[in-house]
Amino acid sequence: MISALNIAFVTKQFLLIKKNLHTMRIKQTFSQSDANCFQKYCLSPSDEKIIITCMTKALSRLPYEPYYCVHLNAILWQELKNSSSFPVYLIAGCLEINNQRIFGNDNTNYVETFSKSQQFDGHCWIAVGGERIIEISLFRTLDNIPQLSKTKSYIERINQGSLPGAMMNLESYFLCKFMNYIPKYILSEKEINNLVP
Numbered sequence: 001m002i003s004a005l006n007i008a009f010v011t012k013q014f015l016l017i018k019k020n021l022h023t024m025r026i027k028q029t030f031s032q033s034d035a036n037c038f039q040k041y042c043l044s045p046s047d048e049k050i051i052i053t054c055m056t057k058a059l060s061r062l063p064y065e066p067y068y069c070v071h072l073n074a075i076l077w078q079e080l081k082n083s084s085s086f087p088v089y090l091i092a093g094c095l096e097i098n099n100q101r102i103f104g105n106d107n108t109n110y111v112e113t114f115s116k117s118q119q120f121d122g123h124c125w126i127a128v129g130g131e132r133i134i135e136i137s138l139f140r141t142l143d144n145i146p147q148l149s150k151t152k153s154y155i156e157r158i159n160q161g162s163l164p165g166a167m168m169n170l171e172s173y174f175l176c177k178f179m180n181y182i183p184k185y186i187l188s189e190k191e192i193n194n195l196v197p
Contacts, residue, residue: 022127022171025183026089038087041129047086048168051128054079055136055166062197066144069103069124069137074187074195076126076136087129090192093184095123095138097151110185114195125181133174133181135167155179 020039027035043051058076062068070092077090092114094104104122113120126134142152158177159167174181187195 022089022091022131022133022181022183025091025186029186034087038089038127038129039131041087043086043128043130043132047084050084051080051134051168052163054083055134055163055168059136059163059165064140064143066141068140070120070195071197072137072140073124073126074192075197076134077187077192078196080126080128089127090124090187091127091181091183091185092120092122092124092187094182095125096178096180096182098154098178100151102148102151104182104184106184108184114185114187114191122184123181127171127183131171132168133171136165138167139165 023035023039026038054076057079058072061075062072073090077088080088092110094106095102102123108120108122124137126136128134138155139152142148142155155167158179171181
């Protein structure tokens with residue numbers, strides 16, 4: 001018979017494996033040192049204030065329309081890089097909510113997509129030091145997809161953020177709430193700068 005303790009242990013191990021995906025992707029793209037800094041950095045209260053200010057600025061720069069995840073996050077990345085010294089990365093990949101793939105597929109050629117500005121069917125988000133994920137575009141898109149209204153209601157219930165239309169939390173928190181951000185590619189500074197409108 002499987003005990004509650006065993007289930008808790010297996011769940012914890014699963015979360016540890018999943019939440020390290022961002023750290024592993026940073027190591028593959030940049031270096032072990034960068035990955036260590038990302039994993040071990042502890043956001044201070046002043047860092048969090050900077051993030052909220054930058055999120056507000058980014059959200060105000062584009063109209064409230066769907067499918068702006070790439071451009072909104074490119075703007076946010078620039079705002080954060082100009083205002084802070086903590087690790088910040090613009091991630092492209094897939095998003096699953098309640099075990100349903102919402103955005104992205106496993107066959108996307110990300111280098112080609114971002115070098116040629118091709119159509120992108122995945123999702124983008126920001127990852128900052130301390131293994132936190134910042135989500136600023138999802139609400140805008142879900143507002144315009146009627147068939148995902150239940151998904152939108154679910155996300156609104158779990159959102160603990162103080163900024164309407166945006167979320168920031170530990171990757172492990174999102175995983176516990178069945179929001180799986182799957183990092184496939186980290187954009188370079190040159191790619192990001194080319195995306196800022």
